[in-house]
Amino acid sequence: MVNFGFSINIPRAIDLDRNNLRKSNEIIGEMPELQACIGCGSCTASCTAGNLTEFNFRKVHTLVRRGEYQGAYEEMNKCMLCGKCRLVCPRGINTRGIVMLIKRKLGDF
Amino acid sequence: MTFFAKFCIPFIIGAAILFIVIACKYISWLKNLPRQDLKLIAVNIFSFKSIKAVWEVICESLLHRRIFRVNRMLGYMHMSLAFGWFLLIAVGWIETVAYLGFKWVPLQGHVFFKYFAVLNSINEHKPLFDFVMDLLLLFVLSGVGLAWFKRVRSRALGMKRTTKHVAFDRMALSALWFIFPLRLLAESCTAAIYGGGSFLTGGIGILLSKTMSTYTLEMIYEPLWWLYSIALGTFFVAMPFSRYMHIFTEIPLIFLRNYRLRPEAKEKSYDNFEVEACSRCGICIDPCQLQSQLGINEVQSVYFLRDRRYNMLQQKIANNCLMCGRCEQICPVGINLNTLRLNSRTSMRNIPNEGRYNYLRGVDRSTGSGKVGYFAGCMTLLTPNTLSAMQKIFSTAREDVWWADKDGGVCCGRPLKLSGESDSAQKMIDYNTELFRKHNISTLVTSCPICLKVFREEYRLEGIEVLHHSEYILRLMKNGKLKVKYTVGSTYTYHDPCELGRGCGIYDEPRAVIEAVGELLEPKHNRKDAFCCGSSVANTAINDSQQLTIATKVAEELDQTGAAKIVTSCPLCKKAIKRGAKTQVVDLSEIIAENIK
Numbered sequence: 001m002v003n004f005g006f007s008i009n010i011p012r013a014i015d016l017d018r019n020n021l022r023k024s025n026e027i028i029g030e031m032p033e034l035q036a037c038i039g040c041g042s043c044t045a046s047c048t049a050g051n052l053t054e055f056n057f058r059k060v061h062t063l064v065r066r067g068e069y070q071g072a073y074e075e076m077n078k079c080m081l082c083g084k085c086r087l088v089c090p091r092g093i094n095t096r097g098i099v100m101l102i103k104r105k106l107g108d109f
Numbered sequence: 110m111t112f113f114a115k116f117c118i119p120f121i122i123g124a125a126i127l128f129i130v131i132a133c134k135y136i137s138w139l140k141n142l143p144r145q146d147l148k149l150i151a152v153n154i155f156s157f158k159s160i161k162a163v164w165e166v167i168c169e170s171l172l173h174r175r176i177f178r179v180n181r182m183l184g185y186m187h188m189s190l191a192f193g194w195f196l197l198i199a200v201g202w203i204e205t206v207a208y209l210g211f212k213w214v215p216l217q218g219h220v221f222f223k224y225f226a227v228l229n230s231i232n233e234h235k236p237l238f239d240f241v242m243d244l245l246l247l248f249v250l251s252g253v254g255l256a257w258f259k260r261v262r263s264r265a266l267g268m269k270r271t272t273k274h275v276a277f278d279r280m281a282l283s284a285l286w287f288i289f290p291l292r293l294l295a296e297s298c299t300a301a302i303y304g305g306g307s308f309l310t311g312g313i314g315i316l317l318s319k320t321m322s323t324y325t326l327e328m329i330y331e332p333l334w335w336l337y338s339i340a341l342g343t344f345f346v347a348m349p350f351s352r353y354m355h356i357f358t359e360i361p362l363i364f365l366r367n368y369r370l371r372p373e374a375k376e377k378s379y380d381n382f383e384v385e386a387c388s389r390c391g392i393c394i395d396p397c398q399l400q401s402q403l404g405i406n407e408v409q410s411v412y413f414l415r416d417r418r419y420n421m422l423q424q425k426i427a428n429n430c431l432m433c434g435r436c437e438q439i440c441p442v443g444i445n446l447n448t449l450r451l452n453s454r455t456s457m458r459n460i461p462n463e464g465r466y467n468y469l470r471g472v473d474r475s476t477g478s479g480k481v482g483y484f485a486g487c488m489t490l491l492t493p494n495t496l497s498a499m500q501k502i503f504s505t506a507r508e509d510v511w512w513a514d515k516d517g518g519v520c521c522g523r524p525l526k527l528s529g530e531s532d533s534a535q536k537m538i539d540y541n542t543e544l545f546r547k548h549n550i551s552t553l554v555t556s557c558p559i560c561l562k563v564f565r566e567e568y569r570l571e572g573i574e575v576l577h578h579s580e581y582i583l584r585l586m587k588n589g590k591l592k593v594k595y596t597v598g599s600t601y602t603y604h605d606p607c608e609l610g611r612g613c614g615i616y617d618e619p620r621a622v623i624e625a626v627g628e629l630l631e632p633k634h635n636r637k638d639a640f641c642c643g644s645s646v647a648n649t650a651i652n653d654s655q656q657l658t659i660a661t662k663v664a665e666e667l668d669q670t671g672a673a674k675i676v677t678s679c680p681l682c683k684k685a686i687k688r689g690a691k692t693q694v695v696d697l698s699e700i701i702a703e704n705i706k
Contacts, residue, residue, distance in 0.1 A: 081528055083524055084487050104424075
């Protein structure tokens with residue numbers, strides 16, 4: 001294959017009927033403001049950690065909301081909690097709170 | 110001579126339980142102190158520090174000087190109860206010695222001396238002692254009266270809001286309120302039947318003997334002493350489990366604090382002294398902006414310490430705090446409220462994870478090669494005006510600068526620490542320290558007070574001078590490397606960032622910088638009393654609209670000064686206040702860059 005310098009995600013389908021949405025519902029129940037996300041990606045664009053490594057907050061929290069928890073805790077652990085994303089979020093979502101909540105729900109504390 | 114009567118039993122049991130519980134608590138706390146703390150005690154116990162501690166105990170535990178600074182009436186209330194009661198005990202002791210000479214008298218003999226004097230038919234009266242004891246009783250009763258009044262109208266004593274108490278506290282409080290009126294009645298009744306007493310107990314005694322028959326007086330005589338003893342006993346039993354534990358705990362706390370013991374990033378045994386020294390006076394409630402501006406209750410330091418003490422602390426309480434430090438600087442007991450809250454958060458959330466932040470290894474995007482390092486900080490990277498102003502200042506002053514994180518760097522670690530993940534934060538601290546060392550800088554300048562605080566407190570940067578850009582700019586101006594023009598008629602007001610002011614004690618440098626370019630108009634709350642902008646990284650519980658409400662209220666006060674520009678020296682404060690202000694909000698560096706000659 002010719003390397004054009006970019007890649008695309010492998011196509012796959014998320015089956016919401018098959019995914020266990022219990023944790024996702026708990027997260028949204030505790031911080032309903034997450035549903036106000038328009039997916040603009042400002043959080044990811046400004047991210048300090050995302051600037052240094054592959055970490056995409058928008059992607060992780062979107063997957064978590066859809067019940068795809070695999071690897072989400074480890075991904076969230078890359079976050080430095082610096083809080084830039086909260087300042088740039090056009091919907092005023094408490095992103096730092098979301099990071100901590102997702103880690104609490106999917107991790108071990 | 111007998112010094113025992115049946116009514117003394119509640120008092121004796123209460124006093125015994127009090128003594129045993131307190132002894133158990135102190136012994137176990139002291140035993141569990143970490144080794145270096147024990148060492149500090151051993152080194153300092155026979156030094157001048159102990160004498161200083163004794164003086165502080167008199168000033169604070171008895172006279173309550175720091176509460177007088179909050180409000181005089183409130184100070185008087187606390188002093189009359191503490192100092193008055195202490196004097197009643199001390200003078201009562203002298204009184205028994207005066208009557209009986211130096212001989213051993215059991216505890217209840219001192220406490221219920223008026224009763225036993227009659228029982229042992231000591232018929233002589235010493236009017237001086239009667240007078241002094243009555244005066245002291247009146248002193249304490251005036252405090253009790255004020256405490257009752259405070260329940261009805263706390264504002265008269267300078268408190269908008271008072272603490273909501275738990276059941277145990279209410280029980281102890283009620284007992285305390287009844288102790289002195291019951292003592293007054295019991296002693297007055299004794300005076301009514303057997304004579305004696307001075308203007309207070311004697312006076313009421315005469316009144317009683319005139320209105321009641323001797324038979325009635327003799328009927329209520331014993332029950333009154335019983336009630337007095339029960340009130341004392343109840344209070345003593347409740348004391349070590351209620352807020353009144355502070356009465357004794359503040360004393361060892363003052364000694365230990367003078368021996369340089371401090372709470373740390375992780376919970377330790379010393380914290381018990383601080384937690385139980387909280388009297389739940391509630392002075393911390395009024396300065397809390399979460400209360401006054403958002404109406405959030407139950408999260409303030411008094412409730413946090415209460416929950417922590419009774420092991421019922423929840424994350425949502427521990428996390429809901431701006432850590433602005435307004436309560437800490439007013440706390441009359443001088444408890445390190447922020448540190449305690451932080452180590453609670455650490456206990457709840459810290460999970461050491463070896464593999465975390467491995468991606469930091471080898472990252473170095475710094476540029477330049479100067480001896481002066483500039484660490485913008487995450488937030489400054491979001492306020493490019495500050496960054497370009499600093500760039501202009503550096504080039505005007507011909508300073509050779511090493512830019513640590515202009516093209517992306519690693520967070521200083523403080524936000525992570527503030528959320529309780531201190532072991533992970535250490536990885537960032539180690540990374541940044543190594544980076545600074547590698548580039549061999551001698552001065553480190555930062556525009557972000559959040560970074561500044563962690564650089565100064567947690568980083569081991571011996572040989573590297575850490576400066577906030579306000580200090581650095583002032584130094585450049587003093588050295589003549591930076592010349593600015595003063596514009597007559599230009600007005601500025603200044604917002605003290607929490608982390609810079611209360612956090613690092615930097616108040617004067619930014620003001621001196623502003624006064625070099627124009628007139629400074631102070632807002633109503635400034636310096637130690639300055640408001641928090643509301644966007645503090647320490648709080649992960651409040652939402653956006655709540656942050657905006659705080660910012661608007663703070664900006665309102667700054668707008669009212671009538672200044673043409675609001676100046677601050679924290680990128681986060683700048684962003685927050687901007688949302689609520691009508692006036693232009695700028696960083697300190699911007700007004701300097703604008704006015705370079």
